[in-house]
Amino acid sequence: MKAVIENRIRSKIINDLFDRNEWGKARRLIVKELTKDPQNHWLLTRLSSTYYEEHKYEEALDVSLKAIEIKPHCPLVLWDLATTLDMINREEESIHILKKLLRRGVSKIAYDECGEGKRWAESLLNDCRFRIANSYRRLNQMELSKKFILLHLRHRKPGLPSLYSITEARELLRSVS
Structure with a gap:
């Protein structure tokens, strides 16, 4: 029970540092925690994110690949790897x-071993649609980009968080229409 409480406290502290964009502080704490638990895929993927947010994509990729070896089906690990790639x-x-x-799908992601609930899964999957649309745009595959950004817009709903604003989504749609 004590370990569970300590993990929750650690996760909250790391998430709070992420919310404040304090990547260096978060990284120092994560590295310290990894010395105690080097096979913790959640810590590794969070470490990867600190590099990603500072545009250190090669470092992010190296750490993401370590996390994927440990938990190849974790949605957060897969998301971090995909966005870095x-x-x-x-x-x-x-x-x-x-x-x-x-x-x-939502249910398998929401309730698997690494799942964080239905709302989180819906948000993650809708952000996947946005990222796919943007990647197709960069590959000059405008029809596929349009398909996925329309899906992203269709799945947006009040109270569902997204890393991407409605303005960004509409701008992407305009750029491929």
Whole structure:
């Protein structure tokens, strides 16, 4: 029980640092925690995100690949890997991973071992649609981009968080129409 409480506290502290964009502080804490638990895929994927947010995509990729070895089906690990691949111009690989997440569906993602509930799964999958649309746009596949951004817009609903604003989604749609 004590370990569960400690993990929740640790997760909250790390998430709070993420919310404040304090990537260096988060990274120092995560690295310290990894010395105690080096096979913790959640810590590894959060470490990857600190590099990603500072545009250090090669470092992010290295850490993401370690996380994927430990938990190859974790939705957060897959998301972090896909978004990092996208940023280093490996769009096809990114799209493949994101579509794999979409095929799993809300229920399987929400309630699997790494799931964080239905709302989180719906949000993650809708952000996958946005990222796929943007990747297809960068690959100059405008019809596919339009298809996925329309799906993203259709699945948006009040109270469902997204990393992407409605303005960004509409701008992407305009750019491919």
